[in-house]
Amino acid sequence: MLSVKGLKAMVGEKQILKGLDLEVGPGEVHAIMGPNGSGKSTLAHVLAGREGYEVSAGTVHFQGEDLLALEPEERVHRGIFLAFQYPVELPGVNNTYFLKAALNAIRTARGEPELDAVAFMRLMKEKLKVLHLDDSLLKRPVNYGFSGGEKKRNEIFQMALLEPKLAILDETDSGLDIDALRIVADGVNTLRSPKRSMIVVTHYQRLLEYIQPDYVHVLARGRIIRSGGKDLALELEDKGYGWIAEEEAA
Amino acid sequence: MMATGVDTAATVFDAWLAGVTEGLSGAGLDWLDAERGAARARVRSAGVPGTKQEAWRYTGLKPLLEHEFTQLTEDITALDPEDVEDLLVPGLDAHRVVLANGRLVPSLSWVEGLPAGVRAGGLRTMLEAEPEVLRGRLGRVAGDGAHVFAALNTAGMDDGFVLLVDALTRLDRPIEIIHLSLGMDEPRLAQPRHLVDLGEGASATLIERYVSLGESLYCTNSVLELSLGDRASLSHYRVQEESPRAFHLAGVYLSQAAASRYHGVNVGLGAAWSRTDLVAGFVGEGAECILDGLYLAGDGQTMDFHLDVRHEIPGCTSREGFKGILYGKGRAVFDGRITVARDAQKTDAQLSNRNLLLSRGAEVDTKPQLEILADDVKCSHGTTVGQLDPGSLFYLRSRGIPLPQARRMLCVGFAEEVLDALAPEPLRDFVSARVGVRLEQASLD
Numbered sequence: 001m002l003s004v005k006g007l008k009a010m011v012g013e014k015q016i017l018k019g020l021d022l023e024v025g026p027g028e029v030h031a032i033m034g035p036n037g038s039g040k041s042t043l044a045h046v047l048a049g050r051e052g053y054e055v056s057a058g059t060v061h062f063q064g065e066d067l068l069a070l071e072p073e074e075r076v077h078r079g080i081f082l083a084f085q086y087p088v089e090l091p092g093v094n095n096t097y098f099l100k101a102a103l104n105a106i107r108t109a110r111g112e113p114e115l116d117a118v119a120f121m122r123l124m125k126e127k128l129k130v131l132h133l134d135d136s137l138l139k140r141p142v143n144y145g146f147s148g149g150e151k152k153r154n155e156i157f158q159m160a161l162l163e164p165k166l167a168i169l170d171e172t173d174s175g176l177d178i179d180a181l182r183i184v185a186d187g188v189n190t191l192r193s194p195k196r197s198m199i200v201v202t203h204y205q206r207l208l209e210y211i212q213p214d215y216v217h218v219l220a221r222g223r224i225i226r227s228g229g230k231d232l233a234l235e236l237e238d239k240g241y242g243w244i245a246e247e248e249a250a
Numbered sequence: 251m252m253a254t255g256v257d258t259a260a261t262v263f264d265a266w267l268a269g270v271t272e273g274l275s276g277a278g279l280d281w282l283d284a285e286r287g288a289a290r291a292r293v294r295s296a297g298v299p300g301t302k303q304e305a306w307r308y309t310g311l312k313p314l315l316e317h318e319f320t321q322l323t324e325d326i327t328a329l330d331p332e333d334v335e336d337l338l339v340p341g342l343d344a345h346r347v348v349l350a351n352g353r354l355v356p357s358l359s360w361v362e363g364l365p366a367g368v369r370a371g372g373l374r375t376m377l378e379a380e381p382e383v384l385r386g387r388l389g390r391v392a393g394d395g396a397h398v399f400a401a402l403n404t405a406g407m408d409d410g411f412v413l414l415v416d417a418l419t420r421l422d423r424p425i426e427i428i429h430l431s432l433g434m435d436e437p438r439l440a441q442p443r444h445l446v447d448l449g450e451g452a453s454a455t456l457i458e459r460y461v462s463l464g465e466s467l468y469c470t471n472s473v474l475e476l477s478l479g480d481r482a483s484l485s486h487y488r489v490q491e492e493s494p495r496a497f498h499l500a501g502v503y504l505s506q507a508a509a510s511r512y513h514g515v516n517v518g519l520g521a522a523w524s525r526t527d528l529v530a531g532f533v534g535e536g537a538e539c540i541l542d543g544l545y546l547a548g549d550g551q552t553m554d555f556h557l558d559v560r561h562e563i564p565g566c567t568s569r570e571g572f573k574g575i576l577y578g579k580g581r582a583v584f585d586g587r588i589t590v591a592r593d594a595q596k597t598d599a600q601l602s603n604r605n606l607l608l609s610r611g612a613e614v615d616t617k618p619q620l621e622i623l624a625d626d627v628k629c630s631h632g633t634t635v636g637q638l639d640p641g642s643l644f645y646l647r648s649r650g651i652p653l654p655q656a657r658r659m660l661c662v663g664f665a666e667e668v669l670d671a672l673a674p675e676p677l678r679d680f681v682s683a684r685v686g687v688r689l690e691q692a693s694l695d
Contacts, residue, residue: 048648051640076650088645092663101659102649109650141663158649 001026001197002047002067002166007058008222009039009046016042018222019058024166027194031208031233032201034219035241040201041085043219044170047199048082049075062166077109079165083155083172090142095154098142099124099161106162127160131187149180156187167191168199173207185210205237260294266319266439267406273323274408276377281385288394289404296398305397308583308615309554313523314497319439319469321406326350326432334358334430337461341676344426344457345370351432351468352440353409361425367416370425373443374409384412387445391475392503397527400501403441403473410443410472413456417449417479424455424485424674431493433466444474448482450507455485457677460520462493469497476503478510480534485513487672489681491520494550498524506566508534515671516572517681518545518553519688525554535565543572544668546685547580547612548692554583557601561594564624568598573668574605575661576612577692584616586631592623601631606638606664608657608692658689 002024009017016039024030034040046053047060049072060067062078070078090098103123104114115123128135133153143151152172159167169188173181188211192198200211208216208230216232217224220241226232267290276282298315299306329350347370348358354372361370369383376384388407392400411427429442448454460470470492478484492498498521506512518524530539539559547553559568574582586601605614618631638660646656665685672678 050644050648071653072644072647073650073652073656076648082648084645084648088639088642090642090645090660090663092666093659098646098649098659101651101655102646105652105655106650162649 001063003059003061005059007043007046007060008056009042010054010056011042011052015056016222017046020219020223022217022224024197024199026197028215029192029198029200029211029213031213031216031230032199032219033203033205033216033233033236036203038219039222040203040219041170044082044168044199044201047075047080047168048072073105074109076162076164077106081159081162081164081167083152083159083167083169085171085174087143087146087151087155089144089146091144093142095140095142096124096138099138099158102158103161124161127157130190131157131160133157148175149177149183152176152180152184153187156184156191160187160191165195166197166199168201170201171203172200173202173204181207182210205233208233262298262315263293263402266402267321270321270323270406270408274406275323275374276381279377279381282377282381282388285389286405286407289401292394292401293398293405296401299398305556305585309525309552314469317437317467317469319437321352321408321439321441323353323408325353326355329355329358331358333463334428337428337430337463339426339676339680342424342426342674342680343676344424344674346426346428347411348428348430349409349411349440349442350430351434351438352429352442352470354411365419365421367419368421369412369414371412372409373407373412373445376412383414384445387447387477388443388475391477391505392473392501397501399471399499400473400503400527403443403471403501406439406441407443407473408441410445412444413446413454415448415452415454418451419449420452421454424457426457426459429458429460429470429472431460431462431466431468431470431496433462433464433468438468440468440470440472442470442472444472446474446484447477448479448484450479451481452479453483455673456487457674458486458488460490460492460498462491462496462520465493465495467495468493469499471499473501474503476505476512478504478506478512478537480507481509482507483511485673487515487517487677489517489519490524490526491684492524493520494522496521498526500525501527502529504528504530504539506530506532506534506537506539509536510534511538513540513671514542515668516541516543516555517668518543518547518555519684521553522550523552525556527556527558529558529560530568531560532563532566535563537563538567540569541571542668542671544665544685545572545574545582546688547574547576547582548688549578549580552581552583555585557586559588559599561588561590561597561599564594565596566594566598568600570601570603571668572603573664574603574614575608575665575689576605576614577608579609579611581612582614584614584633585619586617587619588621588629588631590620590622590624590627590629594624595626597624597627597629599627599629603633605633605635606661607635608638608661658686661689662686
C-alpha cells in the first residue's frame with residue numbers, strides 16, 4: 001500500500017531523513033518510535049506534502065502512485081490523512097463548515113456528489129456516536145481555544161469522517177493526560193479496519209499500550225535502524241534510547 | 251502643476267453645485283441660507299486638498315477631479331419596487347428608507363408604525379413642514395471644522411433622512427437607509443444629508459447601505475450627524491457597495507453624552523475610490539464608542555478610512571478595530587487618530603488595524619496616531635500587515651481542501667470577527683455572502 005524507498009529529506013540546509021525504507025501493507029498498524037530529532041515528524045510531514053521539506057532522494061509510492069508528485073490536497077483525495085501533533089487553530093472558521101468543506105472537496109475530487117446539509121449532519125451524528133463524542137466541538141471555530149485533548153479528539157473525529165486508507169498519527173499522545181490519551185486511543189482503535197493502514201509516530205511506549213501495533217520501527221538519525229513486533233516497544237521502554245547510540249557506535 | 255488649490259476649488263466645486271442654487275429644499279429660510287452660504291465660502295477658501303496635506307497624503311483627489319460631477323435637485327420618479335427587490339437583504343425586518351441619487355423616494359420608503367416619541371422622515375419634507383425643529387441641529391455636530399467635503403455637502407444639502415428619538419424611547423426594529431445610485435447621462439453628484447438625534451436613554455439601530463443599479467460613474471458625498479444623549483445607545487451598520495466606477499465620500503460625525511454607547515460597523519466593499527471619515531467626540535463622562543470595520547480592495551480600488559476619536563472628557567472608552575483584505579492591485583489607507591486632552595483622565599482607548607495582503611500588487615498604508623496629553627490613561631494601538639499563515643493553509647489542504655478554496659476560507663475567517671458584530675442575523679449572513687462573492691471573483695489562485 002505504502003512503499004518508501006531510500007527516502008532522503010532536508011529541512012532548510014539540514015539533512016533529516018537519510019535513506020529511509022518502509023513498507024506498509026493494507027490494514028497494518030506500524031509504530032515509528034525514536035528519540036527527539038530522529039526525523040519522526042519529518043517523515044509524517046513529507047508523506048503529507050508539507051512545504052519546506054525537500055526530498056533529495058528516494059521514492060514514495062502509495063497504491064502504486066508516485067505520492068511525492070502530488071499536492072497535499074491530492075494526497076488526501078487518494079486516501080492519506082495526517083493527524084497533527086499540533087493541530088492548527090483557525091479563528092473565524094467554523095468547525096462544522098470546515099468539516100463539510102473538507103469532506104465535499106474529497107468527494108468532488110473522487111467524482112462523487114457533494115453531501116447536502118441534511119446528509120452531512122446525519123453522517124456527523126453517526127460518526128460522533130461511533131466515537132462516543134458529543135457535538136460541543138462542532139459549533140466552535142476550528143481548534144480555537146480548544147484544550148490539548150479537545151484538539152486531538154477533533155483530529156480523530158476528522159479521521160473518522162474522512163475515512164482515510166492510510167492514517168498517519170504524528171505524536172498524537174503528546175501533551176495528553178492519561179484520560180485524554182485513552183479517549184483518543186479508543187477512537188483510533190474503533191477506526192482500525194482491514195482496509196485502513198496506520199502509521200503511529202510516537203516518542204513513548206505509553207501510547208502503544210492502548211494502540212497495539214503490528215510492527216514497530218526504531219528511527220534514529222534519519223534511518224530505521226531496527227524493526228520488529230510489538231515487543232520491540234517494550235524493549236525500548238526498558239532500555240530507553242541510549243542503547244541506539246551505543247549500537248551505532250559499535 | 252495644478253492651479254492653486256483655492257482657485258481650483260472655486261471653479262471645480264462651484265461647477266458641481268451650479269445646478270442646485272435655486273431648487274434646494276428650504277431655500278429662503280434665513281438660517282439655512284446662511285449656513286449653506288457659509289459652507290460654500292468655506293469650500294472656496296479651504297481649496298482642494300493636495301497630497302501635501304497630511305489628511306490626504308495617501309489618497310490623492312486627482313481621479314475625482316478628472317470628472318465634472320453635477321448635483322441636481324430632481325426626483326427620480328420612475329422607480330418601481332421591482333427595481334430594488336434584488337438589492338434588499340433577504341429576511342431583514344426593518345423600517346426602510348430609499349434614497350435615489352440623494353433624494354428620498356417616498357414610494358419605496360416605509361417608516362410607519364414607529365413608537366410614540368419618534369420622528370422620522372425626509373430632510374426635504376421636514377424643512378418644508380417644520381423647519382424650526384432642524385434649526386440649530388443641522389450642522390451642530392459636523393461643525394465648521396469638518397473638512398472640505400463636509401462643507402460641500404452642507405453647501406448643497408437638499409435631502410436625506412432625519413431621525414429624532416425622544417428620551418427613553420426604544421426603537422426595536424432597525425431603520426435601514428438604502429442609498430441607491432442610478433446611472434445618468436452625465437456623472438451625478440449625490441449629497442445625502444442625515445441627522446440622527448437620540449434623546450436621553452433612547453436606543454436605535456441604524457443600517458446604511460450604499461448600492462447601485464448598473465455600473466455607472468457617479469459621486470456620493472454623504473454626511474451623517476449623530477447625536478447621542480445621556481445613556482443613549484446606537485448600533486450603526488454601514489455597508490458600502492457602490493458601483494465599481496463610483497466615487498464615495500462619507501463623513502460620519504458623532505457626539506456622545508455621558509454613559510452613551512455607540513457601536514459602528516463599517517464594511518467597505520465597492521467603489522473605485524472611496525474615502526470615509528469617522529469623527530467621534532464626547533461631551534459627557536463614561537461614554538463608550540466602538541468603531542469596527544472591514545474593507546476589501548482589489549484591482550482598480552482605493553479604499554480610505556480616516557478615524558478621528560477625540561477624548562476631551564475624562565472616563566470615556568473607545569475601541570477601534572479595523573481589518574482589511576487587499577488583493578490584485580487593491581489599495582487601502584487606514585488612518586486612526588486618537589487624541590486625549592490634558593483633562594481627559596481615565597481615558598481607555600485602543601486601536602487595532604490588521605491587514606491581509608494577498609498579492610504583490612496590493613498595498614496598504616496604515617497609520618495609527620495617538621496624541622496623549624493626559625497622564626492617567628490606558629491607551630494602546632497595534633497594526634499589522636501580513637499574508638495568510640502557511641501553517642493554516644497547509645492544515646486546510648491536509649484535509650483535502652484545494653489551495654484557492656483554503657485561501658478563501660481563511661480570508662472569510664479573518665473577516666468573520668468583524669462581521670459577527672453585525673447584530674441582525676439576516677444582515678450578517680447577507681454581508682458575509684457578499685464578502686464571499688468578492689473573494690470568489692478575486693483571483694486567489
